[in-house]
Amino acid sequence: MSRQSGPYARGRPQRTVCFVITVMIAWQSAGPVWAWGRLGHRVVAEFADRHLSPTVRAEIAEILEPGESLADASTWADENRTRIHGSGPWHFADVPLDEERYNDRLAGSGQIVPKLREFRGILADRRRSPAARREALRFVVHLVGDLHQPLHIGEHHDRGGNTLQIHFYRRKTSLHHLWDDLILEHRTRGEDRWVAELSAIDDPISRSAAMDGTLEEWATGSLHAAQLAYQNPRTGRRIESGETLEDAYYEASLPIVRRQLYLGGSRLAWVLTDALRPE
C-alpha cells in the first residue's frame, strides 16, 4: 500500500551525488520501498480470490498474463508507478483528518476514488482491448487495497503521515510506513498466515455487510480508521512527532489493520464479481 516513493518523493531535488548514493545503499539494504505494502496487497487479493466464482476466476485468468495470479496483479501498479506518468496521486486521497466524511472535493490532489470508478468501468466493458482491461484489472485490485489503508485517505498536514516521524518500539519510522508495513510485519510476515487470520473472522453475514455501501462510504470508513491511527491510546492524545509507540498502540492498531484487510478483500471480491457479471 506504500505511497512513500510516489507523489512526495518525486520532485524533491536530490542535491548531491552523495545523497543519491546514500539513498541507493539504503534502498538496496531495505529492499524495494513497496515491499511490505506488497504483503498487504497480496493478502487482500488472495482473500478476495477465495470468494470468487469459478466463472469470474476464469475470466480474470484470461485477462491477466499467463501464470499471473490476482496477488501478482495486486502490486503491479506500485511496481510500474514511475512508468505510468502521473499515476502517483491515483493511490490516495488527502482528506483532512477531522472531516466527518469523504467526498471527492476534500480529496486534495489524490484521485483514488474517481480512478477506481474509471478503471472498474474499463474492466466491465468487454468491447475494450485486452491490454486496456488487463491494466484496468491490475489497478482495480491495487486501488481497492490502497483505499483500505487508513493513511491513504486521512491526513493531518503531513502527507498522510509520511512526514510524521515516530519510533515504533526502537525503530525510527513514519506513521505512514508503520501502517503500510510494520504493523503487519510485526504480527507475521507469512501471507498464508494473514489470509488464515482473515478467514478466521469471516462469515457470510460479515462479508455481505462489508460489501454494502459506495466507494465514498468505504473511503469514509478508512478516514475514521485514520482518526484512530493518529491517536495514542496511552495518552488519549493525537500523536506528535518524535513519540514512541509500543504495546498499547500496537494492540489497538492490529485489530484495525486486520479489519481493513478483511474489508478490502471482501469488497474486492464484490467489485470484481459485479464488474465481470455475465452480459
Ligand SMILES: [Zn+2]
Ligand atoms: Zn499504491
